Amino acid sequence: MQIDVVTIFPEYLAPLRAALLGKAIDKGLISVGVHDLRDWTQDVHKAVDDSPYGGGPGMVMKADIWGPALDDVCTDETRLIVPTPAGRPFTQEVAHEYANESHLVFACGRYEGIDQRVVDDAARRVRVDEVSIGDYVLVGGEVAVLAIVEAVARLLPGVLGNPKSHAEDSFQDGLLEGPSYTRPEVWRELAVPDVLRSGNHRLINRWRRDQSLARTFERRPDLLESLPAEAFDKHDRAL
Numbered sequence: 001m002q003i004d005v006v007t008i009f010p011e012y013l014a015p016l017r018a019a020l021l022g023k024a025i026d027k028g029l030i031s032v033g034v035h036d037l038r039d040w041t042q043d044v045h046k047a048v049d050d051s052p053y054g055g056g057p058g059m060v061m062k063a064d065i066w067g068p069a070l071d072d073v074c075t076d077e078t079r080l081i082v083p084t085p086a087g088r089p090f091t092q093e094v095a096h097e098y099a100n101e102s103h104l105v106f107a108c109g110r111y112e113g114i115d116q117r118v119v120d121d122a123a124r125r126v127r128v129d130e131v132s133i134g135d136y137v138l139v140g141g142e143v144a145v146l147a148i149v150e151a152v153a154r155l156l157p158g159v160l161g162n163p164k165s166h167a168e169d170s171f172q173d174g175l176l177e178g179p180s181y182t183r184p185e186v187w188r189e190l191a192v193p194d195v196l197r198s199g200n201h202r203l204i205n206r207w208r209r210d211q212s213l214a215r216t217f218e219r220r221p222d223l224l225e226s227l228p229a230e231a232f233d234k235h236d237r238a239l
C-alpha cells in the first residue's frame, strides 16, 4: 500500500516511521510519502490560506495551492481522505475499507479548513472521503491521519505479528472488547478472575462474550441497537 500525506507540517507525520509502522515500511508492506503543501506555492511568503468569503473568523486554505498539489500526488487509483470534524465517522468498518485500497492520499487541513472546491474538483477524478475521527475539533488533520493510518496499517497482512490479533479487536464483532489480564495472578489485592485460570475454554469464551456484551451495554448501547438479531446467540443472556 502506498500512503501519501500532504501537509504544511511534515514533521508532524514523523511518528509514521516509528515502531510498528516503521517495521511495516521496512518490510515493504507500506510506502509512505509526506509532501509539504508549501512546495506548491508561488509567492515569496509561501501563502497557503486567505480570508473566508462571506466573512467570519480564521482563514481558509487556498484551492489554487491544494489543487496542483493533489493533481501531482493523486493517481487514478487514489482514495483521497480529508480528515474534518464535518466528515462521516471513521470506524473500524471504514478502516477495513481503506485497508483494501492500493493508494491512500491524505489532505491535512488547517485553520478553518480547505476551500470546498478542492474536494469538489478532486471528486471529478478520484474517490474522496471526508471523515471524522470524533466529535471534536483539532487544530489540523495531521493527528487524525496518524490515527487513521495506524488503524488501517495494522489490518494489513504481515503488519501485526499475530494475524489473529485483530480478529478479536473491539468492534470486530460489533461489540467492545472485554477486559484483559496477565501475570501476576494477584496484584495490589486484585485477583485475575478465576474462570480465566480454569483452563475450561468453553467457559472462558462464554465469560469473555458476557464481559464484552456487558461492557458494550454499559458504555456503547448504540452499538447493540445497530446489531442485527443474528449477531446474538441463544447463550447471550438478556442484559
Ligand SMILES: NC(=S)c1ccno1
Pocket: 083, 084, 085, 131, 132, 133, 134, 135, 136, 137, 138, 139, 140, 141, 144
Ligand atoms: N475530528 C477531526 S477528524 C478533525 C480534523 C480536524 N479537526 O478535527
